[in-house]
Amino acid sequence: MAKHFHVNTPLLESMGMSKRVGTTVYMKMENSQPAASFKIRGIGHLCQQLARQSKGVVCSSGGNAGIATAYVARKMGVPATIIIPSSSPQLVVQRLQDEGATVKIVGKVWDEANAEALRVAEAEGLTYVPPFDHPLLWQGHASLIAEVAASLGPSVKPGAVLVSVGGGGLLCGLVQGLKDVGWTDVPIVAMETVGADSFNAAVKAGRLVTLDDITSEAKCLGAKTVCKQAFEYSQSSELTIISEVVTDQQALQAIQTFLDEERVLVEMACGAVLAAVYSGLIGRLQDEGRLPTPLGPLLVIVCGGSSINLEQLSSLKEKLQT
CATH class of the missing domain: 3.40.50.1100 (Rossmann fold)
Incomplete structure (x- = not known):
């Protein structure tokens, strides 16, 4: 019986993203997992x-x-x-x-x-x-941060972690992982698309919110209610979780730029986190004083994508670029 089913995924530096944000950007390539995602x-x-x-x-x-x-x-x-x-x-x-x-x-x-x-x-x-929505899932996802800490070594700590949020399982795992390695002071930028933004809606309302419908093309972010633990973390004074939303068009643009620059195709749900860098959001958060200037290295979780291929990408372009 295998010790575990996941692999230790590559942590790669992105020249294109680093140039855009003016600090080193590391990509945790979860798209290279056996089942194509974290x-x-x-x-x-x-x-x-x-x-x-x-x-x-x-x-x-x-x-x-x-x-x-x-x-x-x-x-x-x-x-x-x-x-x-x-x-x-x-x-x-x-x-x-x-x-x-x-x-x-x-x-x-x-x-x-x-x-x-x-x-x-x-x-x-x-x-x-x-x-x-289960503590055992979050425990498993926490291994991602343990791997990053081991790769970066004791002298390097991320300036922020960027992640897409659907139901909130990965977010909960990251928080647990940050706690495990003593990085709770590292801010998390939690990204969603408009129309699949149950976490952002909850953060704004100060309580869990159930969306009427999922209208975003990022179907994998499509939980109408985010898990309770993710919302509770957003309210915790020990953590900094910044919730932001991009449009489907920005997410699509991001996956196309990522494909051009990194030669990797990921799905819309992952495009949400990439758009944080490509759409200039990180710079805006720095301007607003919500992220520090200068900023330490950014960790971008490239969460994956099994629901995309070139045909799917073409149909998204047709749908969203009208």
Whole structure:
């Protein structure tokens, strides 16, 4: 049995991004995980803890969490049922089937697929794998920061960590990881797209908010309510979490620039974090005094992307550039 399912991903310096923000930018390349995203860290950890004797796992996901669950289940020799909303691209369905999972399409958004996953878990006695809201997931995701700290060495600490927020699982994992290595004074810039901004809505309202609908093309950021722990961290006086929102157009522009400069294609959900650099947001936060000047090295979590290919990129361009 493998010690864990994830790999220690490369930490690369980006010349293009560094030039834009005037400080070194390191990219944590989670897109190079076996299931193409950071999700494998938490889901692998959770399944090892909860699903060893399971007669099967069930996960609700429009993309990366489902693919990570299907991958882990295949490696563990456990059957997987993945329930996805109808908004998920066909290439995700194909990828899930290639991993040997049973795919069911239920509802229009993740929340509806999730209600079905909980029902199936109960009815069929399967292990439910939550895509973002579970302490074991956060524990698994925290390994990302441990790797960064080991790569940078004791003399270097990030000036800020940039991350995309969907349901908030990665954000919770990063906070835990920062605590583990003693970096709680490092600010986190949490990025979402307009129309998939449940974290930003909660931060603004001072309480959890449920969005009416997910209208962003960044479907993988599409949880209508962010997890409670992520919101609580945003309210904590010990942490600095800056919540910001970009448009779908900015996220799309960012993935195209990233493809040109770094020769890597990532999905819209990841474009949200890249847009923080490419759209000049970091400079604006410095001007507003919300990030320090000068700024220490930036850590950008390139969270991944299994729901994108060139065809999908072309259709996004057509949709968003009208």
